[in-house]
Structure formats: structure tokens, C-alpha cells
Amino acid sequence: xxxxxxxRLVKVFAGVAIAFTATVLMHVRDPSDVLLDSGYxxxxxxxxxxxxGAPARAAACILAGAVLLAAGWLYRLLFAPxxxxxxxxxxxxxxxxxxSRARAANEVRRxxxxxxxPPVYPNGWYRILDSHMLERGDVKSVTVLGEQVAVFRGQxxxxxxLDAYCPHLGANLAVGGRVMGNxxxxxxxxWQFRGEDGKCVRIPYAEKVPEFAKVRCWPSCEINEQILVxxxxxxxxxxxxxxxQKEITNEEWVYRGRTEHFINAHIEExxxxxxxxxxxxxxxxxxxxxxxxxxxTNSKTWEFIRHDWKVExxxxxxxxxxxxxxxxxxxxxxxxxxxxxxxxxxxxxxVGPGVxxxxxxxxxxxxxxxxxxxxxxxxLLQCVSHTIFYQSNIPPLVPKFILRAECIQFERDVMxxxxxxxxxxxxxxxxxxxxxxxxxxxxxxYSENSPRLRFQHDTLDF
Numbered sequence: 217x218x219x220x221x222x223x224r225l226v227k228v229f230a231g232v233a234i235a236f237t238a239t240v241l242m243h244v245r246d247p248s249d250v251l252l253d254s255g256y257x258x259x260x261x262x263x264x265x266x267x268x269g270a271p272a273r274a275a276a277c278i279l280a281g282a283v284l285l286a287a288g289w290l291y292r293l294l295f296a297p298x299x300x301x302x303x304x305x306x307x308x309x310x311x312x313x314x315x316s317r318a319r320a321a322n323e324v325r326r327x328x329x330x331x332x333x334p335p336v337y338p339n340g341w342y343r344i345l346d347s348h349m350l351e352r353g354d355v356k357s358v359t360v361l362g363e364q365v366a367v368f369r370g371q372x373x374x375x376x377x378l379d380a381y382c383p384h385l386g387a388n389l390a391v392g393g394r395v396m397g398n399x400x401x402x403x404x405x406x407w408q409f410r411g412e413d414g415k416c417v418r419i420p421y422a423e424k425v426p427e428f429a430k431v432r433c434w435p436s437c438e439i440n441e442q443i444l445v446x447x448x449x450x451x452x453x454x455x456x457x458x459x460x461q462k463e464i465t466n467e468e469w470v471y472r473g474r475t476e477h478f479i480n481a482h483i484e485e486x487x488x489x490x491x492x493x494x495x496x497x498x499x500x501x502x503x504x505x506x507x508x509x510x511x512x513t514n515s516k517t518w519e520f521i522r523h524d525w526k527v528e529x530x531x532x533x534x535x536x537x538x539x540x541x542x543x544x545x546x547x548x549x550x551x552x553x554x555x556x557x558x559x560x561x562x563x564x565x566x567v568g569p570g571v572x573x574x575x576x577x578x579x580x581x582x583x584x585x586x587x588x589x590x591x592x593x594x595x596l597l598q599c600v601s602h603t604i605f606y607q608s609n610i611p612p613l614v615p616k617f618i619l620r621a622e623c624i625q626f627e628r629d630v631m632x633x634x635x636x637x638x639x640x641x642x643x644x645x646x647x648x649x650x651x652x653x654x655x656x657x658x659x660x661x662y663s664e665n666s667p668r669l670r671f672q673h674d675t676l677d678f
Contacts, residue, residue, distance in 0.1 A: 298473030298616040300623055304597070307477060307508070307627050308634035324635055325480055331638035333482050335666030336595035337361050338658070339448045340538075340568035341458050343589035346474065346603060347441045350375055355400060357390035361447055361592050362667075365434060366390035368411065370398035375443045376411030377434040389431075440464050440587060441471065442603070444571075449665045456538050458567055461585055461605070469584055469605040472615040475623045479598045481633040484658055486590050486598060487566055489629060490542040491654035494647060496525040499632070500625050508627040522549050529650050531657045540566045540657060564588075569661045576618065582610040586622060595669045602626070 305321035312320070344358050345367055355368035357380060364380035366389040380388050382402045392403030399408040399417060407429075408418040414433035416425050435446040435454060440461050446454045463469040479486065489495065502513040503521030526545040531537065542564040548555050563575045572588040584606030591599045602622060606615035644651060 293613070295612055297471060297612075298475075298619055300473075300475040300620075302475070302477045302627075304478035304480075308479070308630040310509075310511070321480075321634075328635065329637045330482075330596065330669065332640040333638055333669050334484055334640075334659075335449075335662045335668050336482065337447060337449065337592055337667050338483065338569035338661035339452075339663060339666070340570050340661055341437075341444045341446055341454070342570040342591040343442050343444050343587075343601065344377070344591065345375075345443045346601075347375075347438060347443060348471070350443065353395045355390050355393055355395055357388065359593050360445065362594055364388065364390070365445070366393060366400060367443065368393075368395050368400050370395060370411050372398050374398070374411070375436060375438050376400075377436045377443075377445050378409060378411065378414050379432040379434075381431070382407060382409075383429065383431060441605070442587065442589070449663050449667060456568070458571055459573075461573065463583075464585070464605050468608065470608045472584075472604045472606050472612055473619050474601055474603040475619065475626075476599065476601045477626070477630055478593070479600055479630055479633050480596055481598065481636070482596060482638050483569065483590060483592050483598050484655075485633055485636070485638060486600065486629075487569070487572070487658065488651065488654055490527075490540070490564060490566065491529045491650035492648075493527045493529070493650060496527055499628055500525065504621050504624040508624055508631065510628060510631050513628065520551050523547070524549060529654065531653075537660065538568050540654075542566075569658065574622075576606075581614055581618075582607040584610075584615055584618075586619065595667075600626075 305318045309317055309320045309324060311317045315323075342360060344360050344365070345356060350356060350367060350369045352369050352371065352373055355366055358365050358367050366378050366380045367375060368378075368390075369375050376398070378389065378400065380390050382389055382404060384402065384405060384407055387402050387404035389400050389402055389409070394401045394403070396408055398411045400411065401408045406418075406420040407416055409415065409431050410417050412433070414431040416429035416431075419425050419429075437444055437446075437457065439458055441464055444458060448454075461469070499510075501522050501524070503518050503523065505521060506513045506515060506518035524547040527542060529542045530540065532539040532541060544560075544562040544564060546560045546562070548558040557580060560576065560578055560581070563573075563577075565573045565575065567573070570590045572590075574586040574588055576582075576584050576586075584604060587601075587603045587605070589601045589603070591601075593599050602619065604615050604619045606612075606618075642648075642651065
């Protein structure tokens with residue numbers, strides 16, 4: 217329904233622009249008429265070449281183009297979802313001395329000490345795609361937890377996740393593979409693998425399919441307009457599920473945009489921010505107008521605006537010991553004056569190691585949620601997405617502003633994460649007690665066999 221409304225709005229804007237252009241063309245007089253009326257006459261060359269009205273038509277075309285551009289910009293501002301997809305080296309690095317961002321990022325990754333790391337892949341649910349990215353019959357290649365997987369939607373409308381490499385001769389099923397019913401067909405020799413269990417059901421040139429011919433099938437679910445996979449280092453079945461946000465399912469809350477960042481850090485460092493209460497007052501107090509580059513956020517130019525935070529973090533008891541909650545109270549001060557209308561209370565509920573629900577409830581701005589998802593791509597590379605769903609009767613500009621503000625504050629953290637070292641035994645003061653509490657809570661997602669990073673370059677001894 218949301219898509220149909222958007223398409224109607226596009227048609228309305230286009231119709232207005234075309235009607236405006238037609239009106240202009242009808243009322244613009246040919247320059248030759250103007251010149252003849254004035255007694256000067258129109259240049260003979262223009263009449264002979266048939267270009268007597270060219271200047272007027274050119275001006276009308278330029279005007280029409282400007283109107284269309286303005287209409288498109290206005291539509292994107294007011295109605296289109298906000299989508300900010302950052303590349304791995306776009307945010308969080310300082311490029312100096314004429315270096316490119318990519319070069320600066322590579323140098324930081326190569327030289328930075330990693331520290332004594334916990335296991336790199338905790339057990340839990342991880343987002344791999346948003347539902348609208350995978351149409352019926354589509355197949356996508358995704359890297360998750362150091363593995364290549366093929367994600368496809370069968371003709372039954374269900375999403376399936378299989379290991380990407382065919383056991384026959386290693387072709388990537390997601391690169392050129394076709395969806396056949398509820399199976400995926402290998403682009404190399406046509407072997408077909410069933411989505412529900414990964415078993416090979418057809419080899420076009422063989423009389424019989426071996427019983428052992430199959431690829432790994434990842435446990436997956438589709439909820440809250442997202443496709444998630446379950447990982448457990450020992451192959452155990454899911455011990456809990458990601459809860460359903462009913463307002464998303466019944467379309468009371470609609471999609472208003474998403475951001476995506478790639479972070480070079482251990483996965484545990486990202487959710488640990490919820491318990492690091494002290495960093496909020498230092499890193500996130502400067503107003504969002506001061507930007508994300510930490511070299512300039514404390515500039516005196518922007519001191520007139522500031523954010524004030526009150527935060528409390530606690531784990532949840534059984535049977536939800538895999539969940540925790542952070543209660544956030546935000547206040548805005550401009551020129552020393554508190555603006556109560558912009559006070560926002562947020563409940564951030566973390567479910568497992570990779571999914572957080574940021575729930576907004578405001579008397580004036582309405583209700584909604586940002587789904588904050590952390591998915592390991594490689595041991596020290598995390599894909600972090602923020603997807604916002606908001607009340608359908610609230611102007612889209614409101615949730616888009618909230619998402620943009622969240623993005624600015626988050627990118628300040630990215631600059632820290634991309635350049636820091638993991639400290640396994642941090643030097644903490646009494647006021648930092650929640651950090652140790654969070655680490656003890658998070659440790660439940662590791663098992664004895666959880667994979668670890670094997671090679672670390674923390675010294676000059678290679």
C-alpha cells in the first residue's frame with residue numbers, strides 16, 4: 217500500500233511539472249513576433265533556418281527541467297525513504313597529507329593492535345537482508361560470519377539460506393544460479409538444491425541423485441520485514457526467537473528508511489556502548505550540527521546547542537536472560553534554554569548479540585522503532601544497519617530526521633571503533649561498573665568451541 221501511495225505521488229508531481237511546462241509554452245510569444253512588433257525585425261538567418269522560435273523553446277525546456285528537478289527533490293525530501301549506505305572506508309578514518317580515505321583506512325587496519333580478543337562469532341540471530349530486497353524468484357550472494365551464502369526466495373514466497381558453493385565442482389549458487397520452484401539451480405551443471413534442507417533433488421544428466429548430495433542449510437526466519445539466520449558454533453538449534461513487532465506486521469508502522477555502516481572492530485565493542493554511560497556525556501553531548509569528525513565536534517562555534525543524556529542499563533531476568541534493556545532520556549538545550557517539546561525517551565532492548573529494538577514513544581512526534589542490527593561479515597568487520605519503521609499517519613519528515621540524527625551520533629562512535637584497540641582487562645573506575653556487568657552478560661553467547669581470531673599482530677615479533 218505504501219508503494220502505491222508513493223507511485224501516485226510521483227505521478228502527481230510529474231503531472232504538475234508537465235502541466236506547468238505546457239502552460240509556459242502556450243503563453244511564451246515567439247521572439248520573432250516581439251522583434252517585428254518593435255520594428256527591428258528578426259534576423260533573416262533565423263527565419264531561413266527555421267529556428268525563429270528556438271530561444272523560446274530552449275528557455276521553456278530549461279524551465280521544465282528545473283521544475284522536474286525541483287519536484288523530484290521535494291518528493292525525496294518529503295516522501296521517499298531515507299537511505300544512507302556507507303562504504304567500509306567512507307566513515308571513521310582521518311585522511312591527511314593528501315591520502316585517500318581508502319588508503320588511510322588500509323593503513324589503520326594494517327597497523328592497529330587488536331588486543332586479546334574474545335571469540336569473534338557469538339551464537340545468535342543475525343540479519344542478512346531486509347525483506348523488500350528479495351523478491352519472489354530472486355537470489356542474493358551474502359557474506360556472513362566469514363561464509364558465503366546464497367539467499368533466495370522460492371515460488372512459495374519463503375526465503376531460504378544455503379551455503380553458496382556447490383559440492384559438485386564449487387560453483388557459487390548465488391552468482392548466476394536460478395530459482396526453480398523452491399530450489400536453486402547451480403549455474404555450472406544444473407544441479408538443483410532444495411531450499412528447506414539443502415538436499416540435491418535433480419542432476420539433469422544423471423540417472424540417480426546420491427543421498428549424500430546436499431549443501432548446508434542455515435536455520436532462518438523472516439520477521440519484522442527482515443531475514444535473519446541462526447548461528448551456533450556447535451550446530452545447536454535456536455534457543456530463543458527474535459520477538460515480533462506487531463505494529464510492523466499489521467502495517468501500523470511503515471518503512472521510512474535505513475542506514476548501513478561497516479565497522480572494523482570486534483562485535484562485542486558495539487553493543488558494549490549501551491553500558492558505557494560515561495561516553496555519552498563526552499562524545500554525544502555536542503549538537504548534531506557539529507558533525508561527526510571528532511576533531512571538530514567540540515568547536516566553540518556550535519556550543520550553543522547540546523544534548524543531555526540520562527541512561528540506565530540492565531540485563532533482563534529469566535526466561536529472557538538473552539535480552540537486556542537500556543533506558544535513555546534525551547533533552548535538548550539551545551542557548552542554555554531547555555526545550556521540553558524535544559525531550560525523547562527511548563527504550564533500547566537488545567535481543568541476543570546482534571539485534572536491538574530502539575523504541576520511540578513521544579506525545580508529539582509519535583511512535584516507532586529503529587531496528588539496530590549488527591552482523592559479522594568477517595572476524596573484525598561488522599555490518600551495522602539501522603532500519604526505521606514509524607507511524608503511517610506521522611509525516612515522513614519526522615522519522616527521517618530521527619534516523620538522520622541517529623546516524624550522526626552513531627558515526628561519532630564509528631570513528632572511535634575503527635581506530636581503537638580491544639582491551640580485555642580495562643582499567644575501570646567505580647562509575648564504569650556497568651561495563652563489566654555487560655561483559656559478563658554478553659559472555660553467555662560464547663561457547664567453548666566459539667571461533668577465535670588465530671593471528672594477531674600486537675608486537676613486532678612475527
